Amino acid sequence: MTERLSFQRLLPIIFFVSGGTGISYEILWQRFAVDIVGGETTAVALVVSLVFVGLGLGSWLGTQVVTRTRSPKRVYGLVEIGIGATAGLVPLIMPWCSTVGGQSITMSVIVVVLVMAIPATLIGATFPAMVRLYRAQNVTGRVGIVYSANLAGALVGSLSLTFYVLPQLGRVGTSSVLAVVNVAIGVLVMLVPTTTEPTSSPSPALQRSEQGWQLSEHWALGLAAVSGSLSMGIQVLFTRALALSAPGSVYMFGLVLSAYLLGLVVGSAAIVPWFRRRMPTAQHLYGIYLASACVLVATVWSLQWFRAAFRPALKTIGVETWGGYVASLGGFSMLLLVPATALMGVAFPLLVSVASDPGRVTSGAGRLYSSNTIGGALGSIAGLFLMPWLGLVPAMLAVSGSYAGLAIVVAFLAPAEGRLRLHLLAGAVVVAIVAMSVGFQPNVHGEGRGKSLYRHDGSSGTITVEETRPHVLRLAVNNNYGLNVTTPGTVEMQYRLGHLPILIHGEPKKALLLGFATGNTLAAVQQGIPAGEIHCVELHETLFDLARFFEDVNHRVAHEPEVRLIPGDGRRYLRTSDERYDLIIGDLYLPRNPGVGAMYSREHFQAARSSLTSGGVFVAWVPLFQMDRTAVSSVVAAFTDVFTNAVGIIGHAHSTHPVLGLVGVRGDREIAWTGPLESELSERVLKSIKRIPYVNSFRTREQLSIFSRGGGRLTLGYRQLKNLASLSDPNTLDNNILEFRAPRALLSSQLRGEPLGVSYWRPFFVNAIASED
Secondary structure, three states: OHHHHHHHHHHHHHHHHHHHHHHHHHHHHHHHHHHHHOOOHHHHHHHHHHHHHHHHHHHHHHHHHHOOOOOHHHHHHHHHHHHHHHHOOHHHHHHHHHHHOOOOHHHHHHHHHHHHHHHHHHHHHHHHHHHHHOOOOOHHHHHHHHHHHHHHHHHHHHHHHHHHHHHHHHHHHHHHHHHHHHHHHHHHHHHOOOOOOOOOOOOHHHHHHOOOOOOOHHHHHHHHHHHHHHHHHHHHHHHHHHHOOOOOOHHHHHHHHHHHHHHHHHHHHHHHHHOOOOOOOHHHHHHHHHHHHHHHHHHHHHHHHHHHHHHHHHHHOOOOOHHHHHHHHHHHHHHHHHHHHHHHHHHHHHHHHHHOOHHHHHHHHHHHHHHHHHHHHHHHHHHHHHHHHHOHHHHHHHHHHHHHHHHHHHHHHOOOOOHHHHHHHHHHHHHHHHHHHHHOOOOOOOOOOOEEEEEEEOOOOEEEEEEEEOOEEEEEEOOEOOOOEOOHHHHHHHHHHHHHHHHHHOOOOEEEEEOOOOOHHHHHHHHHOOOOEEEEEEOOOHHHHHHHHHHHHHOOHHHOOOEEEEEOOHHHHHHHOOOOEEEEEEOOOOOOOOOHHHHHOHHHHHHHHHOEEEEEEEEEEEEHHHOOHHHHHHHHHHHHHHOOOOEEEEEEOOOOOOEEEEEEEOOOOOOOOOHHHHHHHHHHHHHHHHOOOOHHHOOOHHHHHHHOOOOOOEEEOHHHHHHHHOOOOOOOOOOOHHHHHHHHHHHHHHHHOOOOOHHHHHHHHHHHHHHHO
């Protein structure tokens, strides 16, 4: 009996560790999926959803196996070993997938899902096996402890993966460690002795609970699927809403996911002692669903407060460090999400308890978990479609109202006594939420910085255009303006970043620009190659339509016959396209944003080099003002690994927004930058500026001439770049140093009030510049 008790006490710890590895695999697989299918939100969401379907299928298949076997302990151990063996192979197979999918996104999605199908199915099978192994006094306690332990592991796993393990070990190293952990869990489970194998026969407490209200299985499966869909929709929608207030980064999304999981842990753990000596009823389940609707509505309205209070709160409490910022953002996220997600955490074990036959708990829990997970897959896709259709706030309120709809369903299924009262109460909540959706919506987008000309909650982000003063427009994605502003300095810089690569090459006939934004850089490229062929790839297709707002500065470039606008992911386009270019320009990306670090990876630079003609030139613009020295070193190391004749060019010599250009050539051609070319650059930029209809309203001819000078100087030769690269390992898809380093560097500098401008970079470059001269 002592051995049996020891094994039972060990099981929650095992479930905890297994939950940590499971969520870690899901996060890693999403990153691998982006490499193959590109950054299109819908394609990535489809891959994630199909993986969730695999988890649900695994739960259903696992239920069939563990309910029929006489040795569930051995089955569970073999499942964990199988997870380690198959999931550990995913990083090795993924490079092959990039060649199989080709240009078809559909085929790429299918290939990626097939690779992940077996480990995902095995992960899904762990839940019914855990329920079969663990013993408790009643159904609620049994499912609640298993569910909460697994979710607690997921919480710790997501945090540790985001903040430590993945930045330190990279994707392949992390996958290998996780695989070893899963194999160790399986071996441990099979080796730890037990006096007897657990059986499915219910305890007296379980037998007594059979006397209470019991929900039919088909209704329970439906409720599980819908609630799973709603809970996943909540995660997608609220993450997007919080991204409007806090700068989006890999850390921000990790913190929001952790806050979401914390609520589920709190709820599923709290239900265990509450129902230790009482039987769940229809009123309990009804109350949880209705309370979820009310709390979610309150949370939606709280988002308005969060946006207004977060940044002032940081100043009030004196946050000046990266750690303080992370703690503050995590704390605010928990205050917002935990009350609602805690109720969601209560709902699933409660649903299992009122729907499962006490003698067949494993079977009931496994099928409901399968339905809940598949519903979650549908919810993640539905959330992305609801946003463009309804808008962000109405979509959140619609999901909140749907929980009240679940309460009405439970009221319909409840015993006749008191049913009318339950219907009336839930109906009143639905009416109130609908009224809010129509005319009383909170402002989660913020007040903006001027007159709103356009706003749309798209699947990939909330895109806005505002006029802050006459002739000055701002383009923002999730309230992140970057440098998409039509102020004189920004417009001049964007023209320069388009003209300079053309002068470096000399006479390109066919060019590719990766990134569109306001279209100003593309306008400069078109001006420099008036009779050539120009392609432009942009991830946010909506930006092509918004070019009409910026026609005064982009010179209606989108309507030029030689310009071809291509919606899609730039990395994927280079990897799969058969086109070859004389000149490829990587626009100025902001690496603090999720996924952007891959645009500065060695693999992306290799794809760019392969897409060049012989003697073709690739220019990657690097925003020094968003990186520290280690981050820039990692990018330079990746670039010089690919281009052995690389040089560095100052693209924009601004005091607070300096830009470095990394220039590489396919072949033996050398880059030469002379005084006449620098003069030609200034003349071309000045010519582009003079085409702006209202340019004389804010700048005299003399000021304009001075303004168009500077930049274009050869600052670093290959030897100096290699010295700079020695400070860091190369930035790669496996070890994406930039994605984790850039947000920390930028936010830390902002909190200290020390921008990463020329004053920061001058000591770093001065010796290299002097030696080059």
